[in-house]
Amino acid sequence: MEAGTITPAGERPNALRRSPAARLPDRLLRWGLTALSLGVIALIAYFFIRLLVESEPIFKHESVTDFLFSADWVPSKALYGAVPLIAGTLISSAIALVIGIPVAVATALYITELAPRRVRGPITLLVELLAAVPSVVYGLWGFFFLIPKLKPAEQWFADTFSFIPFVGGTVTGPNYFVAGLILAIMILPIASAISREVISTVPSEHKEAALALGATRWEMIRMAVLPYARGGIAGGAMLGLGRAIGETIAVTLVIGNAPVTGHSIFQQGYTLAAVIANEFGEAASDPTHRAALIAAGLVLFVLTLAVNGVARAFVIRAERGQRVARTPAAGMAG
Amino acid sequence: MTDPVPHTVRGEAPATPHAGGERVMPERFVSRTPVEPVAPGAPARAVRLERLNAWYGDMHSVKDLTLEFAPNQATALIGPSGSGKSTVVRCINRMHEEIPGARASGRVTLDGFDVYDSQVDVVAVRRSIGMVFQKPNPFPTMSIYDNVASGLRLTARRVGDEQVESALRGAGLWEEVKDRLRRPGIGLSGGQQQRLCIARALAVEPDVLLMDEPASALDPISTLKIEELVEELKTRVTIAIVTHNMQQAARVADQTAFMLDGELVEVGPTEKIFTNPDDPRTEEYVTGKFG
Amino acid sequence: MSSVAFAPISPRRRRVDRLARGTVAALTLLALIPLGLIVYYLLKQGLGAISLSFFTTDPSGSFLGDPGGIKSAIVGTVVMVALASVVAVPVGVGVAIWLVELGRETKLAHTVRYFIDVMTGVPSIVFGLFVYITLVLAGVGGSSFAGWKGSVALGLLMLPIVTRSAEVVLLLVPNQLREAAYALGAPRWKTIVRIVLPTALPGIVTGVLLAVARAAGETAPLLFTAAVVNATTVNLSDRMNSLPALIFQNVGQAQDRLVTIAWGAALTLVMMILVLTLLARLIQRRSRLS
Numbered sequence: 001m002e003a004g005t006i007t008p009a010g011e012r013p014n015a016l017r018r019s020p021a022a023r024l025p026d027r028l029l030r031w032g033l034t035a036l037s038l039g040v041i042a043l044i045a046y047f048f049i050r051l052l053v054e055s056e057p058i059f060k061h062e063s064v065t066d067f068l069f070s071a072d073w074v075p076s077k078a079l080y081g082a083v084p085l086i087a088g089t090l091i092s093s094a095i096a097l098v099i100g101i102p103v104a105v106a107t108a109l110y111i112t113e114l115a116p117r118r119v120r121g122p123i124t125l126l127v128e129l130l131a132a133v134p135s136v137v138y139g140l141w142g143f144f145f146l147i148p149k150l151k152p153a154e155q156w157f158a159d160t161f162s163f164i165p166f167v168g169g170t171v172t173g174p175n176y177f178v179a180g181l182i183l184a185i186m187i188l189p190i191a192s193a194i195s196r197e198v199i200s201t202v203p204s205e206h207k208e209a210a211l212a213l214g215a216t217r218w219e220m221i222r223m224a225v226l227p228y229a230r231g232g233i234a235g236g237a238m239l240g241l242g243r244a245i246g247e248t249i250a251v252t253l254v255i256g257n258a259p260v261t262g263h264s265i266f267q268q269g270y271t272l273a274a275v276i277a278n279e280f281g282e283a284a285s286d287p288t289h290r291a292a293l294i295a296a297g298l299v300l301f302v303l304t305l306a307v308n309g310v311a312r313a314f315v316i317r318a319e320r321g322q323r324v325a326r327t328p329a330a331g332m333a334g
Numbered sequence: 335m336t337d338p339v340p341h342t343v344r345g346e347a348p349a350t351p352h353a354g355g356e357r358v359m360p361e362r363f364v365s366r367t368p369v370e371p372v373a374p375g376a377p378a379r380a381v382r383l384e385r386l387n388a389w390y391g392d393m394h395s396v397k398d399l400t401l402e403f404a405p406n407q408a409t410a411l412i413g414p415s416g417s418g419k420s421t422v423v424r425c426i427n428r429m430h431e432e433i434p435g436a437r438a439s440g441r442v443t444l445d446g447f448d449v450y451d452s453q454v455d456v457v458a459v460r461r462s463i464g465m466v467f468q469k470p471n472p473f474p475t476m477s478i479y480d481n482v483a484s485g486l487r488l489t490a491r492r493v494g495d496e497q498v499e500s501a502l503r504g505a506g507l508w509e510e511v512k513d514r515l516r517r518p519g520i521g522l523s524g525g526q527q528q529r530l531c532i533a534r535a536l537a538v539e540p541d542v543l544l545m546d547e548p549a550s551a552l553d554p555i556s557t558l559k560i561e562e563l564v565e566e567l568k569t570r571v572t573i574a575i576v577t578h579n580m581q582q583a584a585r586v587a588d589q590t591a592f593m594l595d596g597e598l599v600e601v602g603p604t605e606k607i608f609t610n611p612d613d614p615r616t617e618e619y620v621t622g623k624f625g
Numbered sequence: 626m627s628s629v630a631f632a633p634i635s636p637r638r639r640r641v642d643r644l645a646r647g648t649v650a651a652l653t654l655l656a657l658i659p660l661g662l663i664v665y666y667l668l669k670q671g672l673g674a675i676s677l678s679f680f681t682t683d684p685s686g687s688f689l690g691d692p693g694g695i696k697s698a699i700v701g702t703v704v705m706v707a708l709a710s711v712v713a714v715p716v717g718v719g720v721a722i723w724l725v726e727l728g729r730e731t732k733l734a735h736t737v738r739y740f741i742d743v744m745t746g747v748p749s750i751v752f753g754l755f756v757y758i759t760l761v762l763a764g765v766g767g768s769s770f771a772g773w774k775g776s777v778a779l780g781l782l783m784l785p786i787v788t789r790s791a792e793v794v795l796l797l798v799p800n801q802l803r804e805a806a807y808a809l810g811a812p813r814w815k816t817i818v819r820i821v822l823p824t825a826l827p828g829i830v831t832g833v834l835l836a837v838a839r840a841a842g843e844t845a846p847l848l849f850t851a852a853v854v855n856a857t858t859v860n861l862s863d864r865m866n867s868l869p870a871l872i873f874q875n876v877g878q879a880q881d882r883l884v885t886i887a888w889g890a891a892l893t894l895v896m897m898i899l900v901l902t903l904l905a906r907l908i909q910r911r912s913r914l915s
Contacts (some may be wrong), residue, residue, distance in 0.1 A: 025814040033723035037737045047755040054758050132902045134842025136869045137891045141663050185659045203469040212459030213485035216642035227475035245746025248845040273750050280849050297754040306663035308746035457634045
């Protein structure tokens with residue numbers, strides 16, 4: 001404003017208020033996006049309810065405990081016991097964790113602590129590329145390559161170590177072990193990424209403290225890096241578990257789809273996800289069967305919810321722990 | 335960082351006690367049965383730096399430095415920020431080379447034995463030369479007891495309670511924590527954490543203790559306690575203490591070295607450095623004209 | 626001077642150190658072997674199927690004779706993923722904008738974030754099941770299986786991925802930029818559209834590409850929403866073929882030539898996903914943020 005101009009009181013422009021028209025886009029944006037976000041919540045809730053509703057027929061047919069705890073899944077006889085499915089899901093996922101997590105942590109340690117600097121980028125990229133392979137291709141490879149190639153070795157292992165529980169006995173081509181192995185490969189990228197993340201945030205002061213005490217490199221990792229990172233690593237493992245539980249296509253191609261609980265890890269099995277993919281076709285005409293599959297989907301949904309919830313708790317606690325560890329306790333001097 | 339080549343040391347460290355004049359390393363892992371600190375007057379080691387040079391990449395941070403740290407004494411390194419004092423101290427226990435791109439040349443000897451000799455294992459060096467850092471860094475997942483024992487556990491399968499107690503007494507912390515040894519180390523106050531780190535370093539019975547601005551992150555009362563500790567400790571270990579606090583140097587150090595821009599400007603008895611230094615730059619610094 | 630100096634570190638410690646580090650390196654190598662093997666097998670088995678006609682002919686559906694190509698699968702995948710993106714990307718970015726700019730730390734925002742997190746963990750087959758129940762069984766839109774229903778399932782899959790990555794990127798936009806705009810009197814919507822979004826765009830594009838790559842590879846949700854057909858169609862209300870479904874269908878076949886088709890399709894699919902992934906990483910690296 002130029003000096004000397006004084007707008008008359010009556011015509012003073014109210015520069016501090018915008019016209020309602022000018023505020024409209026902001027309003028629209030706010031309400032639109034809020035509605036969108038609320039819509040997301042509504043959608044999930046709706047789907048959960050629909051799942052419940054559509055699975056009702058099976059629970060008229062047999063009780064919830066029967067569904068969850070009986071061991072016979074024979075649709076042709078209208079028997080729907082989910083035990084082999086749940087067992088298969090847990091067994092294959094457990095194998096995936098046992099094989100996959102140590103390897104994931106090893107890659108994370110190697111990349112952040114041990115590898116020469118120039119190699120770090122390429123190796124990280126290669127590990128990440130494992131995630132680019134779609135599950136159907138993993139299944140394809142597992143079916144045509146892994147299963148035939150592993151069978152002799154599995155047979156040898158089962159015979160030599162038959163005293164270990166769940167190892168001895170006949171070996172089928174598709175089995176829990178192959179499924180677990182493929183799942184291990186599939187969860188590797190995410191478990192490695194999270195482990196890498198936590199390991200690289202270990203403050204160097206702890207590593208220096210260990211080295212200054214006269215620790216070898218590995219001792220330093222054991223003393224200062226791993227204990228610090230273990231919460232985050234556990235969180236990554238849980239996320240991997242969640243992924244393994246829900247994996248459908250790769251598993252169904254290599255696990256054999258036998259609705260029984262095998263006696264050894266080298267025998268065929270079934271999982272919740274695989275049964276849905278395999279049987280929905282024949283279930284199209286049988287409402288009870290269909291409802292059973294939907295109920296299996298519900299169980300799967302709840303399982304992944306639980307596992308991911310635990311994973312998130314771990315990761316949050318790990319982050320909080322890191323923040324606490326960095327600030328010494330306030331209070332008395334000395 | 336490239337891995338230091340694993341070394342084999344020629345011969346063995348015999349267990350014979352010091353015969354007159356013969357320089358031999360005493361047996362290292364004798365556990366001391368009395369629970370008081372080691373009797374004063376036990377031999378510590380002289381550290382001598384000869385023509386030490388250190389670089390961070392291309393940056394020449396320590397230039398041709400020759401300096402001796404007398405045994406059973408505290409030597410302070412003072413100087414403005416960036417003068418290279420921390421780097422010097424980190425070269426003594428070979429922590430400098432842990433930084434990617436960093437290197438050093440020259441001789442650093444502990445009683446005549448060159449720390450940088452190709453036959454020497456850097457891990458063994460760091461066992462004999464302990465370090466306390468500027469920011470207290472107890473291991474966050476370990477208890478007080480485990481923190482002190484952590485260095486000991488690297489070499490011995492069993493750690494005696496008396497070793498932990500002795501170290502904590504040596505750091506002046508025993509009375510304050512004796513009832514809560516199993517509590518987490520990070521639950522202590524800043525000053526206590528630093529004394530915990532001192533106890534941890536003392537537990538492995540080093541000959542030399544390097545202290546890199548150990549009290550700069552602490553409140554005045556804790557600082558005073560640390561300084562009292564240095565007075566006590568120098569009777570059993572050789573101490574090199576980096577400090578930017580001149581009053582601190584004046585209080586605790588027998589000998590003071592003044593560094594500027596990576597060079598050693600002057601070294602001498604503390605009193606002389608502060609009251610009657612030879613070099614005009616030293617005089618300017620200690621009278622507060624810069625830095 | 627003699628070099629007998631510091632007590633030798635016990636050989637056992639040295640051995641443990643070397644063994645441990647060797648094991649870590651070995652396990653890392655082990656982790657990369659499957660990648661090599663898969664690439665090798667894809668090329669070995671799949672290259673043989675690749676030809677121009679492979680891409681331009683539909684699967685014949687016959688068990689004997691010429692198995693045809695994968696044209697309908699490619700078209701189907703592209704069309705369904707495109708439709709899914711057209712819906713999932715604006716919605717996903719919109720929710721992310723709401724979370725970062727408008728909702729922020731409110732209780733509602735926390736709830737929304739929680740639900741998005743939940744969505745990330747839902748297995749893709751459960752999404753397929755949702756869509757099957759709500760759209761196929763209910764006969765919405767006439768015919769039971771349809772390409773657009775497959776898109777819905779894929780879109781549900783993509784949504785949390787897009788939202789999550791967009792949220793991360795939007796949070797990285799320095800607050801000073803927003804404050805500078807507000808200080809100049811810009812209304813919120815303008816700040817978002819003209820300042821925040823353009824800065825965040827490369828990161829958002831990266832997230833979108835990764836979500837697209839993910840959706841292109843999904844099989845399970847399509848099995849009972851879009852089903853599998855052989856003929857090429859762009860009519861989204863018809864059943865549609867897709868690369869993953871085609872591969873899945875042909876795996877169990879005894880016919881060698883069908884298996885080769887599967888490998889060829891797998892190679893094609895992996896190539897597509899690889900291009901998308903590498904493009905995403907490239908854009909990410911060139912972005913000014915992060």
